[in-house]
Amino acid sequence: MAAVAGPTRLFIGGEFVDAADGGTIPVTSPHDGGRLAEVAEAREADVDRAVAAARSAFPSWSATPAAERGRLLLKLADAVEERAAELARLESADTGHPIRDSTRLDVPRTAATFRYFGGMADKLEGSVVPVEKGFLNYVVREPLGVVGQIVPWNFPLMFCSWKMGPALAAGNTVVLKPAELTPLTSLRMAELMAETGFPPGVVNIVPGYGHLAGAALAAHPDVQKVSFTGSTEVGRRIVEASAGNLKRLQLELGGKGANIVFADADVAKAVNGSAFAIFHNQGQACIAGSRLILEEPIAEEFCERFLELARSIRLGDPLDEATEMGPLTSPEHRDRVLAYVKVARDEGGEVLCGGRAPDDPALARGCYVEPTVVRADPAARVNREEVFGPFVTVTTFSGEDQALELANSVDYGLGGGLWTRDLSRAHRVARAIRSGMVWVNSYKRVSPGSPFGGVGDSGYGREMGFEAMHGYTDPKSVWVNVDADLPVWYPR
Numbered sequence: 001m002a003a004v005a006g007p008t009r010l011f012i013g014g015e016f017v018d019a020a021d022g023g024t025i026p027v028t029s030p031h032d033g034g035r036l037a038e039v040a041e042a043r044e045a046d047v048d049r050a051v052a053a054a055r056s057a058f059p060s061w062s063a064t065p066a067a068e069r070g071r072l073l074l075k076l077a078d079a080v081e082e083r084a085a086e087l088a089r090l091e092s093a094d095t096g097h098p099i100r101d102s103t104r105l106d107v108p109r110t111a112a113t114f115r116y117f118g119g120m121a122d123k124l125e126g127s128v129v130p131v132e133k134g135f136l137n138y139v140v141r142e143p144l145g146v147v148g149q150i151v152p153w154n155f156p157l158m159f160c161s162w163k164m165g166p167a168l169a170a171g172n173t174v175v176l177k178p179a180e181l182t183p184l185t186s187l188r189m190a191e192l193m194a195e196t197g198f199p200p201g202v203v204n205i206v207p208g209y210g211h212l213a214g215a216a217l218a219a220h221p222d223v224q225k226v227s228f229t230g231s232t233e234v235g236r237r238i239v240e241a242s243a244g245n246l247k248r249l250q251l252e253l254g255g256k257g258a259n260i261v262f263a264d265a266d267v268a269k270a271v272n273g274s275a276f277a278i279f280h281n282q283g284q285a286c287i288a289g290s291r292l293i294l295e296e297p298i299a300e301e302f303c304e305r306f307l308e309l310a311r312s313i314r315l316g317d318p319l320d321e322a323t324e325m326g327p328l329t330s331p332e333h334r335d336r337v338l339a340y341v342k343v344a345r346d347e348g349g350e351v352l353c354g355g356r357a358p359d360d361p362a363l364a365r366g367c368y369v370e371p372t373v374v375r376a377d378p379a380a381r382v383n384r385e386e387v388f389g390p391f392v393t394v395t396t397f398s399g400e401d402q403a404l405e406l407a408n409s410v411d412y413g414l415g416g417g418l419w420t421r422d423l424s425r426a427h428r429v430a431r432a433i434r435s436g437m438v439w440v441n442s443y444k445r446v447s448p449g450s451p452f453g454g455v456g457d458s459g460y461g462r463e464m465g466f467e468a469m470h471g472y473t474d475p476k477s478v479w480v481n482v483d484a485d486l487p488v489w490y491p492r
């Protein structure tokens with residue numbers, strides 16, 4: 001794949017600039033390993049510069065009328081839609097997302113999220129608390145200051161909107177560090193934001209490696225909050241780094257989604273939805289339904305149909321409209337996913353399909369892995385650890401209690417799903433699954449208004465909706481003595 005157009009330098013204080021030490025990161029195509037771009041690499045000195053720019057922009061941005069902040073976000077949503085085709089291509093080239101997904105999901109969701117928070121900017125109300133006579137007590141919500149946002153490589157464009165939308169609407173300024181593998185669309189977003197009229201310093205984008213730029217941002221004393229999406233392992237490091245200035249944190253970490261299919265489910269729909277749950281974006285989704293838990297009477301029929309579908313998925317160039325599954329985002333990650341096939345076999349697992357790179361010579365230089373289905377013991381590593389690829393395990397159960405025991409047997413708790421025609425069971429099981437999100441007769445639905453996040457090893461805090469806006473503000477309680485005669489201490 002040839003080099004792509006778009007900004008490649010750090011975005012700090014409203015300008016594209018080189019890294020202080022002139023360093024760069026090569027960005028390569030996951031489809032064929034070709035060089036897409038050479039992007040400036042931020043290190044500690046650059047992060048310092050970006051935080052200083054965000055800090056100096058904060059007083060004016062936080063004092064900007066909320067409706068005006070909202071207007072800019074609404075304008076940005078329009079700009080994303082106007083450049084939909086270009087953004088989708090850039091995202092697909094950089095990440096390997098099939099273009100049909102980037103076009104139909106990533107770009108519209110990015111615009112929708114900016115629009116949602118644009119509309120919400122002037123609806124973040126305070127409250128009046130009923131307190132004792134003689135006092136008025138009211139609560140206003142105030143932005144935090146500079147927020148650091150660290151994102152992974154699986155949905156880089158969409159995460160720009162999930163992270164920046166609520167933070168900016170609430171009046172904070174932002175330093176966002178995209179993943180080193182996929183910085184291209186966030187830099188293009190910076191350019192669009194400058195064109196839209198966001199003042200210099202309000203948004204700063206600093207591509208760089210996690211242990212350098214990420215660590216500097218996570219520990220920075222002038223950053224008031226870090227919103228992190230990534231692995232549980234790095235999430236723990238972010239917690240440690242936050243101790244210095246007691247930063248607030250929002251942690252969106254890994255997942256190991258249980259996808260329970262009851263015997264009374266509409267099997268055709270469950271097969272289709274379960275394939276989307278795991279194979280969309282090559283399974284590189286924290287909310288992927290990576291554990292299929294099938295009720296015994298339909299397990300065989302379900303498996304046959306699911307395997308047939310998995311084998312029919314069209315792998316190919318992410319920029320080809322016919323492609324249903326693209327490459328994984330990096331060679332290292334492809335190797336990691338394939339290594340889990342050996343882990344599964346070593347623990348007695350049976351590979352029912354896939355488990356290898358495709359034979360097609362046209363894909364030989366890319367990071368492709370065939371859709372992989374593995375029958376494995378519930379206690380096996382592949383049933384407990386996040387593989388983060390097109391890799392799904394199958395186990396069977398008998399009765400609701402066992403289904404829940406299996407579903408809740410992992411340390412993660414992000415997303416989960418169930419398929420049934422029994423309405424009472426649907427609600428009962430949805431409540432009993434230990435996770436931040438549950439889908440009934442569907443999987444992986446997200447909306448800017450619906451809280452997104454997990455429990456346990458999947459982290460804490462929520463993106464989306466008022467939850468997110470509240471997370472980017474602190475409540476301030478103001479007490480006013482409205483009774484001139486009221487003694488404030490012992491009478492004198």
Ligand code: NAD
Pocket residue numbers: 150151152153154177178179180208209210211213214215216218229230231232234235237238251252253254255285286287386388414453454458
């Ligand atoms: P990762 O944790 O390795 O990296 C995520 C981000 O953190 C990257 O920008 C990286 O450069 C940075 N980073 C790495 N080390 C750092 C450090 N020491 N200090 C600060 N920043 C550091 O994760 P990944 O491999 O890029 O992404 C995959 C993971 O992300 C999976 O575990 C997946 O489940 C998770 N994820 C979670 C959600 C969610 O919303 N819960 C969404 C998408 C992905």
